[in-house]
Amino acid sequence: MREYKHKLLGYLRREILPTTHCPGCGCGQVLNAFVNAIDDLEIDPKNIISVTGIGCSSWIPSPYLKCDTLHTTHGRAVAFATGVKVIRPQANVVVIAGDGDLAGIGGNHLIHAARRNVGLAVFLVNNYIYGMTGGQVSPTTPFGAVTTTTPYSNAEYPLNIAEVVAAAGANYVARWTTYHIRKLIAAMKEVLQKKGFSFIEIVSQCPVSYGRRVGLRDGVAFMEYFKKSSVGVGTAENMSEEELEGKIVVGKLVERHRIEFTESLRRINESCQKRASGE
Amino acid sequence: METARARQYLSGLSGKMRFALGDEAAAYGALVGGCIFFAGYPITPASEVAETMAQELPHVDGYFVQFEDEIGSIAAVIGAARAGAKAMTATSGPGFSLMMENIGYAIMTETPCVVVDVQRSGPSTGQATKPAQGDILQARWGTHGDHEMIALAPNSVQECFDLMIACFDLSERYRHPVIFLMDGEIGHLRERLTFPNLADVHLFPRGGFDPADESGLIKPVREYGKGEAIHITGSTHKEDGMRDVVSQDVHESLITRFYAKIDRNRKNIIRYEERFMEDAETVVVCFGAASRAALGAVKRARNEGRKVGYFRLITIWPFCQEKLAGIGRRINKILVPEMNLGQLAREVERFVSVPVVRVSKIGGVPHSVEEVYAAIVRETS
């Protein structure tokens, strides 16, 4: 058995390493960024409940992250997590899942959880593809891309899921890529401290099921591509739609201060009980 | 009845009488049963369960959330249950169909929770406002894969209350989702509901150990938040909760344990009501709304000297097959009035060798006493 040594290994179930993710996959980077964020914030993993869906991205915390974990059904993690948060409002309830899971089959739950502003930290790992099932088109796959279910060309335009979540009413929305690892850690820290629905779209890579079909053969090629294609939100503001074609807009898209959902529920309970007891 | 406030609030109901809807009675049964979380999506004829819970949960330190659909509702219920709450949802056929995948998840993760299905006429939107009893096989086999199921069916408003408490109890004891198979007729009629003295209601606590368990296979619920890094998954897993989705033996031992924990406790789970059975030559087997007319018809037939018995299933699943097989050996014929085209009759037929006569009625109107009586006369003459 290989000996792993790293100061952050305590956050992981080291006995089951290495992970099952493919070489060059972005999932390891996301896990790395997340444990860095909780370590910096000194969050006790005892207070984290991670809720995931089905897909490679959902395997980032399940089971590698050493905390209470609910590995749920495909697309429903946000709904499960809402139930968890209502009952355990003090816990950091964290959802990590893929674009197919959160934006495709679970898209409606995502929109409504953002609207409710329930206090979840949601990390959508967008690798542009259904990775686990072998490379089928996803709601975020670029127009024209070739996948196993768009063997000639993708006839659909991708969903700008971060904008959708922002429009739905989330308290915090940002987008970063696995290339921007320090910015990503900083954003994760903001999210973990924020009340209300907080969301980061993490643009990530799947060299095996997506990259090789679009000419990005390994992790390094993706890092170069993300670096070259990214523009900050400030810069993007002054660019036309044509100029933004093929670009990845990174940065914080929205920050609001609406009251968190479970806190609203508790206030309602209090006032209801007061009224009933005639206070 | 989780908090002191909840106990105090609910004990105010002790001994009270109401002219209540079946749906309302079910909601009160849930509250008394300790439910503090409800998630659901509106649907006739189950909406009154949700509305009553929305009204009352804040008084017992509980929470109501209306979800975007039934899939999200059952997901949130299971999430809340894993986080430590007794939790439930209520729906009807179309929503029940949507919940199936996550009901399987609750089975696989051994999560206690209660799903009310106030059955209505289908398939699809069918007669949306009309009652039916056509979901009993969906309740049993609606989710995929090998599994057991626990489902109870009330036939009066009082039973909507009483059995709802039992549903929570069974769900906690056996760490299994429990389906409360109401029907639109019972859910939407009003009758007397008498609240028991709540000090006499004993609830099975979350995570408790059941001394009556005859399987020895049920482990207490492990609770989040204790630093144990508990891993819960709907995928096949080892006893420590870690996924193992490839080993044949791991899957087989997990699933056979799930079967055995229900099967070996059958006599603790199965309830039924029998009347006029001693010298019966023909027996009317029934459940839910149809059982009311069935009893009326059996009484009338008895009054005329016909040797007819009455057997009502209260627990639909697990099925009371030993009991029915025993009855089948003593009698000549079974009649099954039900508000579907023979779902219960088909199940009964598997365990008896006497003729099983269907007295089916669909279309949203329950059987009248006259109709069941006419069938008895026809079949016993």
Add this chain to the structure above:
Amino acid sequence: MSDAFADKTRSTNIRLAGFGGQGIVMAGYVLGHAGILDGGNALQTQSYGSESRGGACKSDVIISEGEILDLVPPGLDVLVAMSQPALDKYLPNLKEDGILVYDSDLVKPGDCTIRALGLPATDIAEKTFGREVVANVIMVGCMAGLTGVASRNSLRAAISESVPPKTVDMNLAAFEEGFNRGAKQGRNAREDKE
């Protein structure tokens, strides 16, 4: 066999019918609730169109001393009709010895051989109480006074619990108005027989 085979106890099937918005369902609820307060059994069902106002609406109540097993009883003992379509539709369901109570402002029964009592409930509601909505309790009162299916005290209790607190007195007064008229007719009818 300890079980009694037959329910020899009497059971009364009542249908209240009219338009949505007339308080038909509330009237049924009050009647059924009074039935259980009297110590017997009662069962109430209702059906209405998808529109809450103006559509057809009915509420069935069974009051019985014994167990209520027939959820769809074969015939009506009492029909309370608050609209012409309701009367036309449900009169055929009334038993030969049944009783019809109708709002004579809204319903013209034509010639029927059935025992019938008309009462201008909507008119009384408007003129005496200034509120059309209490026509339903006037009708319930009248029917109960006439038939005796539920006691006056239980009906009063059921009404008090069901209406907005500020309208309790008005509703009780309207109920009494109906009840007294019904009771008087009942007495007359009984005296006629004797």
